[in-house]
Each structure stands twice: as structure tokens, then as C-alpha cells.
Amino acid sequence: MNEKNSKDVKSNEIAQGFDHLREEIDDIDKALVKLIFQRLKVTKEIGEIKSDLGLALYHPEREAELIKNKRSYAKELGLSPDLIEDVIRRIIRDSYKSQNAQRVASLETESKEVLIIGGQGQFGKLFGDLFKKNGDKISIIEKQDRLDSEETLTKIKKADLVLISVPINVTLSVIAEVAKMLKLYNPNCLLADVTSIKNQPVQKMLSQHQGAVVGLHPMFGPDIETFAKQTVAVCHGRLKANYQWLLDLLSKKGINLVDVESKTHDDLMSIIQVLRHLSTVAYGNHLRHEDIDLNKILALSSPIYRLELIMVGRLFAQDPVLYSDIIFSDKHNIKMIKRFINRISETLSFVEKDDKQSFIQSFNETKEWFGEFADKFAKESNHLIAKAGDGGGVL
Amino acid sequence: MNEKNSKDVKSNEIAQGFDHLREEIDDIDKALVKLIFQRLKVTKEIGEIKSDLGLALYHPEREAELIKNKRSYAKELGLSPDLIEDVIRRIIRDSYKSQNAQRVASLETESKEVLIIGGQGQFGKLFGDLFKKNGDKISIIEKQDRLDSEETLTKIKKADLVLISVPINVTLSVIAEVAKMLKLYNPNCLLADVTSIKNQPVQKMLSQHQGAVVGLHPMFGPDIETFAKQTVAVCHGRLKANYQWLLDLLSKKGINLVDVESKTHDDLMSIIQVLRHLSTVAYGNHLRHEDIDLNKILALSSPIYRLELIMVGRLFAQDPVLYSDIIFSDKHNIKMIKRFINRISETLSFVEKDDKQSFIQSFNETKEWFGEFADKFAKESNHLIAKAGDGGGVL
Numbered sequence: 001m002n003e004k005n006s007k008d009v010k011s012n013e014i015a016q017g018f019d020h021l022r023e024e025i026d027d028i029d030k031a032l033v034k035l036i037f038q039r040l041k042v043t044k045e046i047g048e049i050k051s052d053l054g055l056a057l058y059h060p061e062r063e064a065e066l067i068k069n070k071r072s073y074a075k076e077l078g079l080s081p082d083l084i085e086d087v088i089r090r091i092i093r094d095s096y097k098s099q100n101a102q103r104v105a106s107l108e109t110e111s112k113e114v115l116i117i118g119g120q121g122q123f124g125k126l127f128g129d130l131f132k133k134n135g136d137k138i139s140i141i142e143k144q145d146r147l148d149s150e151e152t153l154t155k156i157k158k159a160d161l162v163l164i165s166v167p168i169n170v171t172l173s174v175i176a177e178v179a180k181m182l183k184l185y186n187p188n189c190l191l192a193d194v195t196s197i198k199n200q201p202v203q204k205m206l207s208q209h210q211g212a213v214v215g216l217h218p219m220f221g222p223d224i225e226t227f228a229k230q231t232v233a234v235c236h237g238r239l240k241a242n243y244q245w246l247l248d249l250l251s252k253k254g255i256n257l258v259d260v261e262s263k264t265h266d267d268l269m270s271i272i273q274v275l276r277h278l279s280t281v282a283y284g285n286h287l288r289h290e291d292i293d294l295n296k297i298l299a300l301s302s303p304i305y306r307l308e309l310i311m312v313g314r315l316f317a318q319d320p321v322l323y324s325d326i327i328f329s330d331k332h333n334i335k336m337i338k339r340f341i342n343r344i345s346e347t348l349s350f351v352e353k354d355d356k357q358s359f360i361q362s363f364n365e366t367k368e369w370f371g372e373f374a375d376k377f378a379k380e381s382n383h384l385i386a387k388a389g390d391g392g393g394v395l
Numbered sequence: 396m397n398e399k400n401s402k403d404v405k406s407n408e409i410a411q412g413f414d415h416l417r418e419e420i421d422d423i424d425k426a427l428v429k430l431i432f433q434r435l436k437v438t439k440e441i442g443e444i445k446s447d448l449g450l451a452l453y454h455p456e457r458e459a460e461l462i463k464n465k466r467s468y469a470k471e472l473g474l475s476p477d478l479i480e481d482v483i484r485r486i487i488r489d490s491y492k493s494q495n496a497q498r499v500a501s502l503e504t505e506s507k508e509v510l511i512i513g514g515q516g517q518f519g520k521l522f523g524d525l526f527k528k529n530g531d532k533i534s535i536i537e538k539q540d541r542l543d544s545e546e547t548l549t550k551i552k553k554a555d556l557v558l559i560s561v562p563i564n565v566t567l568s569v570i571a572e573v574a575k576m577l578k579l580y581n582p583n584c585l586l587a588d589v590t591s592i593k594n595q596p597v598q599k600m601l602s603q604h605q606g607a608v609v610g611l612h613p614m615f616g617p618d619i620e621t622f623a624k625q626t627v628a629v630c631h632g633r634l635k636a637n638y639q640w641l642l643d644l645l646s647k648k649g650i651n652l653v654d655v656e657s658k659t660h661d662d663l664m665s666i667i668q669v670l671r672h673l674s675t676v677a678y679g680n681h682l683r684h685e686d687i688d689l690n691k692i693l694a695l696s697s698p699i700y701r702l703e704l705i706m707v708g709r710l711f712a713q714d715p716v717l718y719s720d721i722i723f724s725d726k727h728n729i730k731m732i733k734r735f736i737n738r739i740s741e742t743l744s745f746v747e748k749d750d751k752q753s754f755i756q757s758f759n760e761t762k763e764w765f766g767e768f769a770d771k772f773a774k775e776s777n778h779l780i781a782k783a784g785d786g787g788g789v790l
Binding site for chain 2: 017018021022024025026028029030031032033034035036037038039040042043045046049053062066069070073074077078079080083084086087088090091094219220221230231233258260264265268269271272273275276278279281282283284285286287288289290292293294296297299300301302303304305307308309310311312313314316317318320321323324327328331333334336337338339340341343344345346347348351352354356359360362363364365366367369370373374375376377378380381384
């Protein structure tokens with residue numbers, strides 16, 4: 001047997017072992033799927049018990065403890081703790097999703113009469129559903145309803161909570177109209193809104209209504225899979241004791257409540273929502289005008305740029321009216337955005353003047369301003385970028 | 396027993412069942428960790444066999460098939476196929492990482508003499524390591540080395556491949572110097588570079604060197620965990636047959652090679668790298684000047700904005716010199732960036748004029764331009780945003 005033949009035989013033997021190992025992988029994966037199935041069955045049971053006991057679905061300490069234990073167990077075996085944490089968190093996300101579909105019973109609290117103005121809208125429906133699962137009674141008023149009709153008056157009179165969930169550009173006028181009716185028929189009712197700006201609506205509710213007032217801003221879209229770990233900004237208005245039950249209900253669903261003064265809220269939102277959305281829209285418009293070949297650019301994109309491009313493109317799958325409502329809602333954002341445009345021009349002027357030194361100095365000042373967040377963000381983004389690079393998915 | 400007491404007893408019984416279910420979860424999670432451990436042991440063995448046989452580590456069809464099968468198995472059980480796909484992909488990512496640490500033996504091809512100019516740089520080291528694991532012999536030249544010294548001449552004379560991996564702003568002059576030496580001592584050597592712009596370097600290599608030429612641009616940072624699924628842009632130069640072995644080696648490591656004409660490459664990079672980096676730097680500078688409270692903004696961020704903020708902040712954890720080199724590399728980007736600035740001003744002018752109609756029309760034209768990508772991006776980003784919202788992590 002010459003050397004070549006002996007090599008062939010050896011290769012063949014190895015290739016057989018190879019097939020065998022692949023079968024092993026398939027078996028392990030099947031076992032994995034079965035275990036995950038079992039786990040979701042158990043968490044569903046837990047969710048049902050929590051509902052029966054009126055307990056919060058999301059239990060941050062228990063989750064943190066569970067992850068911590070599995071990380072150390074992974075370390076013992078010489079496995080990457082990050083891998084195990086990622087896998088378990090991914091499975092937990094689906095448990096919240098299925099638990100969310102269940103009713104949150106409140107054994108102790110009496111059920112409430114909730115009137116949702118704009119109850120047919122996406123957010124109106126989302127919150128209506130939340131109250132219904134809590135055992136509360138829901139009624140709704142839509143824009144075609146006359147506020148002074150017999151039917152509407154009945155709804156207003158019996159309401160414990162009137163929740164305003166209407167487009168941002170009519171929020172103030174709707175608050176005024178509703179408050180007028182409440183003054184006549186239900187002055188001590190709790191009045192709340194879920195508009196994405198808060199200062200004017202909260203001021204309006206406080207000045208027009210004498211009862212309890214709270215402004216809420218759900219920091220998520222209406223298409224969320226679960227309330228667990230979502231954030232709602234809370235701008236306190238008046239008579240907190242009268243709306244504590246509402247905050248408790250949101251907490252029970254796993255929502256993270258963040259108290260914020262309404263003016264501060266709006267300043268931050270002008271950055272989070274207005275500037276970011278407007279510059280992303282402009283970036284998309286720019287790509288169109290430059291007529292970039294999207295297929296080519298995707299083929300050449302690193303996971304980071306792919307992620308950035310996805311974040312631009314995703315916006316154009318949404319409703320432009322929603323974005324224009326937010327962007328056009330507050331004209332004093334214009335000055336801030338002009339300052340942003342000047343900032344890009346300044347940065348570009350360093351390039352025009354071939355002034356690397358100023359570019360780097362300005363970069364370093366911002367690096368310092370970000371402080372420890374820069375490194376934290378880099379670390380966190382590496383996980384997400386790696387995921388974006390896992391491939392498969394829809395592209 | 397009154398009603399209250401009977402309720403208490405019932406609650407107590409339920410709570411005990413509850414503890415029991417939590418223990419079950421812990422057991423399942425332990426079993427999951429063990430299975431993942433076993434799986435990684437098997438894939439490591441497969442990696443070793445692949446190395447012995449000189450096979451590619453990344454096998455896209457096998458991976459797709461495996462995912463497809465587990466998706467349908469999940470469906471049979473009534474589980475979310477996306478959940479199973481995410482979990483298995485996450486585990487696979489770690490297998491590539493451990494396989495990557497292994498040597499890729501090439502049973503058939505002879506080992507090469509590779510000279511890396513800038514071999515001490517981050518990319519120089521990364522590629523040096525890749526060649527070493529392939530059984531090739533590496534030598535390096537650094538900027539302090541004299542090109543005409545005895546030692547350097549020996550390296551140049553025996554090289555099969557000279558790979559230029561130096562900062563972008565000295566690439567052209569280094570190509571000229573190296574080509575001068577090759578002309579005298581090794582005119583038929585393969586000459587390649589890994590600079591992030593391609594037109595000028597490839598033209599320079601072609602005009603100064605008579606042997607085989609290829610321009611490469613690794614679309615990833617030097618800190619990647621694995622080459623699998625990374626992209627390298629390939630700008631073909633001359634005598635492809637003489638560098639096919641190099642492309643084959645990259646493919647074997649799981650790298651996705653994308654052929655692109657050098658001029659097209661640079662146009663796309665002006666969008667991917669220059670515009671994106673510059674506007675992100677400007678955005679960070681803007682946040683600093685507005686003196687936003689990062690803690691407050693994070694507390695209020697939806698997962699989407701959190702992701703966007705992370706993508707801005709991460710950049711400032713990097714080296715400003717690297718970014719300035721890229722941004723300052725090509726002055727004809729300035730005009731394109733000015734067009735971008737005008738595009739933001741135009742979008743903002745709609746707001747100033749309260750012209751929602753034009754804003755929406757322009758939005759819809761861009762939506763149409765994105766075509767099916769808008770929805771695809773929205774779908775893909777939902778996964779990533781959900782992951783960003785899973786919490787834990789480093790923040």
C-alpha cells in the first residue's frame with residue numbers, strides 16, 4: 001500500500017466517525033428541544049399559579065438568582081457563562097410571552113370601571129386587554145361618538161378611571177372636552193393619558209380636572225409580545241393614593257415604572273424620539289437620493305453596519321403618520337435639531353480643513369463625556385452584533 | 396372554617412406546588428447546561444476531524460438543514476420555531492469559536508512563505524495567526540525595519556505572498572517601496588493588501604508590480620471571535636490562478652468572499668464607513684453639547700432607542716485615530732456628506748413649515764425605494780430589539 005492509498009483509507013475511517021458525530025449532534029439537539037418544551041410547560045403552570053395568587057409575573061431577583069446559578073454551573077463545566085445566560089434568557093423571554101396571555105387575577109382588589117377614550121386604537125386595545133385580564137370592566141369612546149349622548153354619559157358617570165389614548169395632535173383638545181364632562185358628572189374620577197409627550201397633557205389635565213391625575217408614557221410599541229421588562233414613564237399629577245392601584249397593576253405585569261418630571265421627560269424625548277427619528281428619516285431619504293444598491297451594500301456590510309442599516313430600514317416599514325405626529329408635535333425641537341446639523345457641519349469642516357487634530361480632540365472630549373458608558377456599550381453591543389452576524393434570520 | 400381561612404389554606408397549598416415547580420425549572424436548566432456541554436464536546440471533535448481532513452469549518456448547507464429540521468420538530472411540539480432557531484444558532488456560534496482555535500491542516504497544498512508588512516499591527520497579527528495555523532511560514536517587517544537590510548532582503552526574496560497590512564494613510568507609499576524591492580528581488584511574488592479603501596491601493600499594486608495582485612478588505616474588526624461567517628471584499632487584480640490558494644484558505648476558515656470592483660467598493664464604503672462614522676461621531680458630540688443625562692435617558696429608553704444609543708456610545712470606546720484615518724482618507728466624500736446635511740435640513744424644513752404632507756410623501760418615496768427590505772429589516776430587527784430588551788447584560 002503506497003502512501004496515497006493509506007491516506008485514503010484513513011480519510012474514509014475518519015469520515016465515518018464524522019457521520020456518527022453528526023448523528024450525535026442531531027440527537028442532542030432533539031433532546032434540547034424537548035427540554036425547552038418541558039421548561040415552557042412548567043413556567044406556564046407557574047404563570048397560572050401566579051395568576052391565581054395575584055402575584056407579579058416578573059420576579060427580577062428570582063431571575064437574576066437563576067441566571068447567576070447557571071452561570072457558575074457553566075463555569076464548573078468549563079463552558080462559557082455568557083453562552084448559558086444568553087440561551088436561558090432567550091427561553092425566559094418566551095415564557096413571559098405565554099404567561100402574558102394569562103389573566104392576572106387580583107384576589108384582594110375590587111374590579112374597576114375603566115373608560116378608554118380611543119379604545120379602538122392600537123394602544124387603546126393593548127391597555128383595554130390588560131384591564132380585562134385583570135377582571136376590570138372596560139368601556140370605550142371613539143371619535144365618532146358624541147360626548148353628550150345618553151350612552152356616553154352613562155360610561156362617563158360610572159368610570160373609576162378615564163384613560164386618554166388618542167393621537168398626539170388631538171390629545172389636548174380631547175382632554176379639555178373630557179374634563180368638561182367629568183366636571184359635570186364625575187369630578188373625582190381618576191384621569192390619565194398615554195401620550196408620548198407629557199408636559200402639556202399633564203398640565204392640561206391638572207388645570208381642567210379636579211380629581212386624581214397621572215400622565216403615563218409607555219416606552220414601547222403596541223406590538224410588544226409581553227409587558228415584562230417594558231418601561232412606562234410616570235409623570236405624577238395629583239392624589240397619588242387614588243391611582244396607586246393602576247401603578248401596582250402595571251408593576252404586576254412586569255412593567256418597569258420610571259418616575260420623571262413632565263418637562264424633563266419632554267426634553268429627553270426630543271432627543272430620543274424627535275432627533276433620532278428625524279435624522280433616521282433623513283438618512284433613509286439620503287440613501288434613496290444617492291441610489292445606493294442595497295443588495296451590494298448588504299453583501300459588503302459588516303455585522304455592525306448591517307445592524308445600523310436594519311435600524312434605518314425598519315423605520316420605513318412603519319406608519320409615517322405616527323412619526324410625523326411625534327416629530328411635528330413640538331416646534332421648539334427645531335432649534336435643537338439645527339444645533340445637531342451645525343454639529344455635523346463642524347465635524348465635516350475638520351475633514352475639509354484636513355484638521356485631524358481637532359477631530360480627534362472633539363472625539364476624545366465626547367469619549368470622556370460618555371465615561372464608563374462607552375466601554376459598557378461596546379461590551380453590550382458586541383453581544384448584539386454577534387447575534388446580528390449569526391446569520392440565517394430573514395435575509 | 397370561614398371563607399378567608401379556606402382561602403389561606405388553599406394559597407398555602409398552591410405556594411408549595413409553586414416551590415416544587417421552581418425546583419423542576421432548576422433541574423431542567425441544569426440538564427440544558429449539560430446537554431450544551433455535550434454538544435460542544437462533539438462539535439470540537441468534528442472540528443478536529445475537519446482539520447485533519449482539511450475540510451472547511453463552516454458548512455452553510457449542513458447548518459441550514461440542521462436548523463430547518465429542528466424548526467419543524469419544534470412546530471410538532473407546539474413550540475416557537477424562532478425560539479429553537481435562536482437557541483441553536485447561539486450555541487453554534489460558540490462551536491465556531493472553539494473550532495477556530497484549531498489548526499486548519501491542508502493535506503494537499505504545500506506550505507507557503509508569507510511576509511506580512513505591518514505584522515505587529517492588530518490585523519497583521521490576526522492574519523499571521525491564520526497562516527500559521529495553516530502550516531505556513533510567517534515573517535514580518537515593521538516600520539522600524541530598513542527595507543534594504545540583509546535580513547529584510549532575505550524575507551523579501553523567499554516570500555510567496557507579501558501582504559500589506561499598514562495604516563490607511565501610508566498604504567500607497569508602502570506599496571511603492573515594497574514593489575520597488577520586489578521588482579529587484581522577487582518580481583513574480585503575489586502581492587496583496589488589506590486596506591479598507593481599495594481603488595488606489597489596487598491600482599498602485601497593478602502599476603508598480605508585475606506579478607499576481609489581489610486587494611482584500613476584511614469587513615470586520617481585529618477582535619472577532621471567529622472567522623466563520625465574516626465577510627472579506629475581494630478586488631481582483633491580476634493572475635487569479637496564483638492567488639486562488641489564498642482565497643481557498645479564507646473560504647475554509649468560513650469566510651464569505653464577495654467579489655467587487657475596486658471603484659464600486661470605495662463608493663459603497665463612503666456610505667458604510669465614512670458617512671455612518673462621521674454622523675455617529677457628530678451625534679455623540681451633539682449629546683455632549685446638549686449635556687443629556689445618560690442615566691435618565693437610559694432609564695427611559697425603549698429597547699430600540701437603547702440599541703441606537705449603544706451603537707453611538709460604542710464608537711467612542713474605540714480609537715479615534717482609526718476613525719479619523721478612514722474618514723479623512725478620501726476627500727471626495729465631503730460632497731456626499733454635504734448632500735446628507737442638506738437632506739436633514741430639507742426634512743427639518745418640512746417641520747418648520749408645518750408641512751406634514753411633504754414629510755409623509757418623502758417618507759413614502761423612501762419606503763418604496765427600500766421595497767421589500769423595509770419589512771425584512773423590521774422583522775430582523777424585532778429579534779435583535781427583543782434581545783436588547785432581555786436585560787441583564789452589562790448595564
